[in-house]
Amino acid sequence: MLLVLSAEHRAHLGCLPRAGGAAVGELGRLALEQLRRGAAPRACEAAARKLDIGVDTIQHGVEGLTYLLTESSKLMISEIDFQDSIHVLGFSDELNKSLLQLYLDNRKEIRSILGELAPRLPSYHNLEWRLDVQLASRSLRQQIKPAVTMKLYLNQNEDQTAQVLQTDPATLLHLIQQLEQALGEMKTNHCRRIVRNMK
Amino acid sequence: MRFRFCGDLDCPDWVLAEISTLAKISSVKLKLICAQVLRDLLGEPMEYEKILKLTSDAKLESGDVKATIAVLGFILSSAAKHNVDSESLSSELQQLGLPKEHASGLCRSYEEKQSSLQDSLRACSLRLSQLGLVRWRVDYTLSSSELQEVNEPLVHLTFNVQNRECGRTTAVSVTLSADKFRVLLAELKQAQTLMNTLL
Numbered sequence: 457m458l459l460v461l462s463a464e465h466r467a468h469l470g471c472l473p474r475a476g477g478a479a480v481g482e483l484g485r486l487a488l489e490q491l492r493r494g495a496a497p498r499a500c501e502a503a504a505r506k507l508d509i510g511v512d513t514i515q516h517g518v519e520g521l522t523y524l525l526t527e528s529s530k531l532m533i534s535e536i537d538f539q540d541s542i543h544v545l546g547f548s549d550e551l552n553k554s555l556l557q558l559y560l561d562n563r564k565e566i567r568s569i570l571g572e573l574a575p576r577l578p579s580y581h582n583l584e585w586r587l588d589v590q591l592a593s594r595s596l597r598q599q600i601k602p603a604v605t606m607k608l609y610l611n612q613n614e615d616q617t618a619q620v621l622q623t624d625p626a627t628l629l630h631l632i633q634q635l636e637q638a639l640g641e642m643k644t645n646h647c648r649r650i651v652r653n654m655k
Numbered sequence: 656m657r658f659r660f661c662g663d664l665d666c667p668d669w670v671l672a673e674i675s676t677l678a679k680i681s682s683v684k685l686k687l688i689c690a691q692v693l694r695d696l697l698g699e700p701m702e703y704e705k706i707l708k709l710t711s712d713a714k715l716e717s718g719d720v721k722a723t724i725a726v727l728g729f730i731l732s733s734a735a736k737h738n739v740d741s742e743s744l745s746s747e748l749q750q751l752g753l754p755k756e757h758a759s760g761l762c763r764s765y766e767e768k769q770s771s772l773q774d775s776l777r778a779c780s781l782r783l784s785q786l787g788l789v790r791w792r793v794d795y796t797l798s799s800s801e802l803q804e805v806n807e808p809l810v811h812l813t814f815n816v817q818n819r820e821c822g823r824t825t826a827v828s829v830t831l832s833a834d835k836f837r838v839l840l841a842e843l844k845q846a847q848t849l850m851n852t853l854l
Contacts, residue, residue, distance in 0.1 A: 586781040592849050594842055607781055618820065620783060 457533055459524075459541035466545055468520030471513045473547055479507045480551060483514070484558045487521035491569055521558075528559050529566035578612040604628050658747050660734040666751060673726040674752050676719050682756035684709045689764040692727045697768070697775050731765055735773050741766040787815035787824055810836045 461469075472480055482503055489496060500518060504511040528538055538559055542552055583606060590601040601624075608619045623631070641647055657663050677685065688706055695701035710720050734744050741762040748758040792811040799805050814827045831839065 584781040591853070592846075597849075605781060605783070607783075 457531055458537055459527055459531070459533065461524075461541065461544060465520055465523060468516040469524065469545055471509065471517045472521075473551060475507060475509060475517070477550065477554065479509075480554055482507065483517050483521055484554075486514075486518045487525060488562055488565075490518060490522050491526065491566060524555075525559060525562065525566055526570065529563050530570060532563075532567070535560065576613060578610040578617065580608075581611040581616060582609040583607070584609075656750070658750075660730065660737060660739045660744055660747055662733070662737050667729075669722075670726055670729060671751060673722050674748075676715065676723055677726065677757060678752070678754055679713045679715065680710060680723070680757075681712070682754070682760045684712070685757050686760040686764055688723065689727055689731070689761055692724055693731060693764060693768045693772070695724075696728060696732055697771060727761075730761070731772065732776065734765060735769060735776060738773070741769070782819060785817045785819060787817045789814055808833050 472483070475483065486496070486499055486503060489499065497515075500514050501511055504514040507514070524542075528541075533541070535556060538556055539552060542555055547555075585604060585606045588603050588605060590599055590603065592599055604623050604625065606621045606623075608621060610617050610619065642651075656665065658666050661667070680688070688709055691701050691706055706724065707720060710723065715723065730744075730748070739747075744765060745758045745762040748761065749755060753761075790813045794809040794811065796805045796807050796809055810831045810833070812829045812831065814829075815824050816827055817824050
């Protein structure tokens with residue numbers, strides 16, 4: 457699968473051949489830092505002063521490299537496809553090779569960073585429970601009414617929420633039965649076939 | 656195999672695996688480590704450096720030290736949770752493969768602190784809210800915009816309700832006339848009599 461680079465992207469990456477080999481290494485490092493930690497304008501300014509190129513050009517180059525790396529890692533394109541995609545830019549062989557090396561070395565890390573960007577539903581954190589028996593109330597004395605009170609702690613993107621639930625034992629048993637049925641679905645032939653094919 | 660200290664369930668695999676690590680430490684040092692773990696379970700600060708010094712003879716790695724603390728914490732708190740007496744705990748631990756001196760040392764530390772452990776576990780059981788302070792004030796209304804001579808007593812009550820996780824206290828204020836207050840007091844006294852019959 458080939459990457460299609462837009463004209464603007466190509467213009468941004470166009471600064472790379474002018475910068476030279478060492479600069480490409482520096483820009484590659486800046487691009488990876490941007491992926492790991494976010495944009496760092498001061499680092500770009502320092503690199504601009506060191507390499508004697510305009511700050512804007514450096515910024516565009518870093519962004520262009522970042523986009524190239526994320527798109528390639530996202531689609532998990534092979535070496536040959538990567539080489540063909542950047543061939544279009546008309547860079548020297550040496551530059552192409554260093555870009556390819558940059559891609560291959562960091563592909564796994566970029567994919568793990570991209571994996572964390574997917575939206576997440578609230579997930580289970582903790583469940584505290586308590587079994588009570590109601591013996592009397594203002595309206596009625598001499599009762600026996602068991603109840604299970606639960607506090608469900610959920611985690612969503614580092615936010616913790618707590619939900620208080622209360623049920624009687626019969627509903628709790630029904631709930632447990634439904635959940636065990638859901639777990640039991642994993643053992644049916646249909647699910648087993650799919651799991652086998654996924655591995 | 657069902658164990659009482661696991662709540663009549665199977666012993667978890669990780670506990671079984673760590674019993675052999677516990678056997679590597681001498682029984683005297685194990686008793687001292689138990690004392691530290693009990694301090695942590697009771698809410699006092701645990702002295703990790705002391706534990707490191709005690710385990711240095713057995714040449715345990717840092718992962719093994721943490722596993723030892725975890726398994727001791729599990730055994731002690733689980734035994735307190737299911738109200739297991741120390742002889743049964745000792746025999747069950749020996750069934751799992753812990754040597755006799757280690758088991759008896761552990762159970763002696765457990766027996767000393769069993770009731771305080773159970774008290775502290777009872778205190779951190781699920782509780783939705785807790786009444787902190789009740790403040791009251793009795794006023795006498797002389798007159799109002801509706802009626803020139805009112806001449807009625809009035810009670811202001813403020814309940815400080817504590818929420819244990821956030822540590823926040825909300826103040827709930829109520830104002831009652833004399834009759835309503837008498838009804839409230841009578842009902843609460845009836846509830847108190849009921850509670851006293853259960854104590």
